[in-house]
Amino acid sequence: MLEANFQTLKRYRYLLSNLIVKDIKLKYRRSILGILWSVLNPLLMMIVISAVFSNIFKFQVENFPLYYLTGSTLFNFMSESTNLAMMSILNSRELIKKIYIPKYIFPIEKCLFGFVNFLFSLIAVVVMFIVFGYPLHLTSLLFFIPAIYTLIFSMGLGMVLSALGVFFRDVIHLYSVVVVAWNYFTPIVYPYEILGEKMKMFMQINPMYYFVSYFRDVTMYNTVPGVKIDLICIAFSVGTLIFGLWFFKKTQDRFILYV
Amino acid sequence: MENIIEIKDVEMHFNMCKEKIDNLKEYFIKIAKRQLMYEDFIALDKVNLEVQRGEVLGIIGYNGSGKSTILKVISGILKPTKGIVKVNGTIAPLIELGAGFDLDLTARENIYLNGSVLGFSKKMMQDCFDDIVEFSELKDFLDIPMKNYSSGMVARIGFAVATMVKTDILIVDEILSVGDFLFQQKCENRINNLMAGGTTVIIVSHTLDQIRRLCSKVLWLDKGKVKMLGDTNTVCDAYEGNLK
Numbered sequence: 371m372l373e374a375n376f377q378t379l380k381r382y383r384y385l386l387s388n389l390i391v392k393d394i395k396l397k398y399r400r401s402i403l404g405i406l407w408s409v410l411n412p413l414l415m416m417i418v419i420s421a422v423f424s425n426i427f428k429f430q431v432e433n434f435p436l437y438y439l440t441g442s443t444l445f446n447f448m449s450e451s452t453n454l455a456m457m458s459i460l461n462s463r464e465l466i467k468k469i470y471i472p473k474y475i476f477p478i479e480k481c482l483f484g485f486v487n488f489l490f491s492l493i494a495v496v497v498m499f500i501v502f503g504y505p506l507h508l509t510s511l512l513f514f515i516p517a518i519y520t521l522i523f524s525m526g527l528g529m530v531l532s533a534l535g536v537f538f539r540d541v542i543h544l545y546s547v548v549v550v551a552w553n554y555f556t557p558i559v560y561p562y563e564i565l566g567e568k569m570k571m572f573m574q575i576n577p578m579y580y581f582v583s584y585f586r587d588v589t590m591y592n593t594v595p596g597v598k599i600d601l602i603c604i605a606f607s608v609g610t611l612i613f614g615l616w617f618f619k620k621t622q623d624r625f626i627l628y629v
Numbered sequence: 630m631e632n633i634i635e636i637k638d639v640e641m642h643f644n645m646c647k648e649k650i651d652n653l654k655e656y657f658i659k660i661a662k663r664q665l666m667y668e669d670f671i672a673l674d675k676v677n678l679e680v681q682r683g684e685v686l687g688i689i690g691y692n693g694s695g696k697s698t699i700l701k702v703i704s705g706i707l708k709p710t711k712g713i714v715k716v717n718g719t720i721a722p723l724i725e726l727g728a729g730f731d732l733d734l735t736a737r738e739n740i741y742l743n744g745s746v747l748g749f750s751k752k753m754m755q756d757c758f759d760d761i762v763e764f765s766e767l768k769d770f771l772d773i774p775m776k777n778y779s780s781g782m783v784a785r786i787g788f789a790v791a792t793m794v795k796t797d798i799l800i801v802d803e804i805l806s807v808g809d810f811l812f813q814q815k816c817e818n819r820i821n822n823l824m825a826g827g828t829t830v831i832i833v834s835h836t837l838d839q840i841r842r843l844c845s846k847v848l849w850l851d852k853g854k855v856k857m858l859g860d861t862n863t864v865c866d867a868y869e870g871n872l873k
Contacts, residue, residue, distance in 0.1 A: 381748055382745075382748065384745045384749075384750055384751045385745035385746060385748070388741060388742050388745045389742075389745075392731060392734060392738070392742060395734070395738070396731070396733055396734070399733070464729075465729050465746065466706070467706065468706065468722065468729075469704070469706070469722055469729060469746060469747070470704050470705035470706050470720070470722070471746065471748075537651070538651060538652060538653045538656070539651050539652055540652045540653045540654070623708045626706065626707060627643065627644070628651065
């Protein structure tokens with residue numbers, strides 16, 4: 371059965387790539403700066419956040435703007451992908467009602483689209499490293515590892531959200547609050563060290579905490595986290611993906627009655 | 630002859646909720662009050678059907694008799710509640726033309742997108758792109774966004790894409806009524822060509838002339854049940870007799 375799924379994925383990979391290209395084109399159509407916004411957006415946010423917070427964490431965090439930028443870039447990738455994935459089934463209702471397409475294509479496509487956007491915003495990160503004269507370490511080349519973990523995690527979560535969103539539209543409103551809260555529960559604008567003992571415990575079950583720290587370790591601190599961290603990351607991401615696939619498969623035949 | 634489509638005892642039930650519940654609060658309130666009542670609506674009732682390769686099947690019936698539902702069951706959009714549906718081949722569903730068009734994109738972009746929605750490969754689309762454009766006769770409008778198209782123009786592109794690549798089964802739902810007279814004739818010719826090439830076609834139409842002209846076999850559905858299945862003229866005559 372797994373092989374059959376793989377076969378359909380192969381058959382529809384042209385659709386997958388077409389949809390991603392379509393999303394990219396439509397996102398920037400009729401904006402003068404176009405794709406440059408993927409780079410400008412995180413930079414502008416970085417300036418605002420640094421202006422407000424860098425004084426507060428002056429002693430705990432070196433290079434606050436870069437600290438914020440690396441964390442927020444990865445987190446935004448997750449939040450954008452899962453948000454788009456959540457709406458993906460509802461937004462393709464016209465298509466789902468008329469043509470048979472494996473439905474998991476839609477949330478997966480949105481996550482891959484989010485990944486492409488993430489790669490564009492990495493340009494902003496590199497530019498800022500150069501502007502601040504911060505050394506680009508060789509370990510930076512490993513940036514793709516936490517990025518892939520985040521992608522797999524987002525796919526799993528996105529599938530759950532997209533299925534839930536079909537049945538209960540409340541999920542859409544609820545999730546927008548959850549993402550904001552999650553953003554503050556992850557050390558992005560503040561350093562991990564200022565957290566109290568309880569919150570530190572809490573971080574152990576926050577997958578984004580692991581992915582973000584991993585990302586900063588390889589890009590900023592020239593260190594490679596040990597195998598243990600990799601295993602934790604794999605457990606979080608692959609576990610979520612398997613749960614997402616299972617949940618999606620279980621509910622997908624009823625989508626058409628609710629979209 | 631080999632059966633390309635086999636439908637055995639297919640039933641399609643819909644839970645017709647008295648009111649549509651799509652938020653959590655109402656859902657829990659209704660569960661707590663045990664008010665979550667469904668009305669069982671049977672859209673298809675024990676339908677049996679076999680279609681052989683190369684046949685042209687017409688489906689007729691009044692509004693709400695289950696014609697579109699059976700097309701959706703065959704094309705895999707709906708999973709039947711009970712029964713077995715076996716399809717041995719690729720399907721081009723023309724249930725509504727232009728499904729999957731994004732009207733913000735240009736016609737050129739949409740042709741590729743629509744082709745991939747139907748499951749065609751990149752190479753197939755590149756090979757027949759020119760034919761599609763020629764058939765639709767819209768060469769001069771290729772690079773404008775499709776939201777500026779008229780509905781007839783959209784239908785032309787949709788029909789051209791869906792029928793360009795040869796599939797085993799073509800499903801046509803009331804679409805021959807779009808476009809001007811000349812284009813309708815062109816569509817009919819193309820369907821005739823496809824049939825000559827061995828494609829199985831399923832047509833839903835309210836125009837009995839069309840059914841008589843094209844079909845080799847007709848299915849008459851009434852309130853989800855098979856009222857009659859057989860030779861085109863016999864079924865069409867009976868259907869007309871019933872109307873009077």
